[in-house]
Amino acid sequence: MNRIDGRTISFAARAARQLALAGALLGGIAAAHAQDSSPVGVWQTIDDHTGQPKALVQISDDGSGGLSGKVIKGLGPNDQPDRRCTACTDSRKDQLILGMTIIDSMKKAGNEYDGGHILDPENGKIYSCKMHTEDGGQKLVVRGYLGIALLGRSQTWVRQQ
Incomplete structure (x- = not known):
């Protein structure tokens, strides 16, 4: 268990947060790639x-x-x-x-x-x-x-x- 902002969170909660951040980053990369792949x-x-x-x-x-x-x-x-x-x-x-x-x-x-x-x-x-x-x-x-x-x-x- 770790403390963040005065709260105690579990390893699972930390991992879920990191996965959410990684997903948001990858979503942004995918959106940028989709624009690059347009023939316009x-x-x-x-x-x-x-x-x-x-x-x-x-x-x-x-x-x-x-x-x-x-x-x-x-x-x-x-x-x-x-x-x-x-x-x-x-x-x-x-x-x-x-x-x-x-x-x-x-x-x-x-x-x-x-x-x-x-x-x-x-x-x-x-x-x-x-x-x-x-x-x-x-x-x-x-x-x-x-x-x-x-x-x-x-x-x-x-x-x-």
């Missing part, structure tokens, strides 16, 4: 052919509980701010790629986001999309696919600070 933020995309940085995409809440992403900067050596999506076949046809929304309707589904679409402005194709974070929220694995997710391609994007 700015991501550097990588060119599949060269392995070099290609663009910066900003992913944000679209106001309806989903996520969307738009191109905020081109990083390629030949990138020009007036590049247009000439291969697009929807309403984005001939629109500037800079500022273009290329990800839409992503909804949280467990530990990932799913149900949305991603546009490849290089070829104008629109794919179904899934994404999840890795490495404590520092990497975003984005998978575009047609039909089922097994028939697709993944890219790993890097979070920018």
Whole structure:
């Protein structure tokens, strides 16, 4: 038995207090990790052919509980701010790629986001999309696919600070 604030408490009571403090600390760490694992933020995309940085995409809440992403900067050596999506076949046809929304309707589904679409402005194709974070929220694995997710391609994007 020990005395705290003029009271005598047992070993069990002390242990319970310490566990409660540890639980509160771990809860705070888990909450911080959950924020880090959100895809919301700015991501550097990588060119599949060269392995070099290609663009910066900003992913944000679209106001309806989903996520969307738009191109905020081109990083390629030949990138020009007036590049247009000439291969697009929807309403984005001939629109500037800079500022273009290329990800839409992503909804949280467990530990990932799913149900949305991603546009490849290089070829104008629109794919179904899934994404999840890795490495404590520092990497975003984005998978575009047609039909089922097994028939697709993944890219790993890097979070920018």
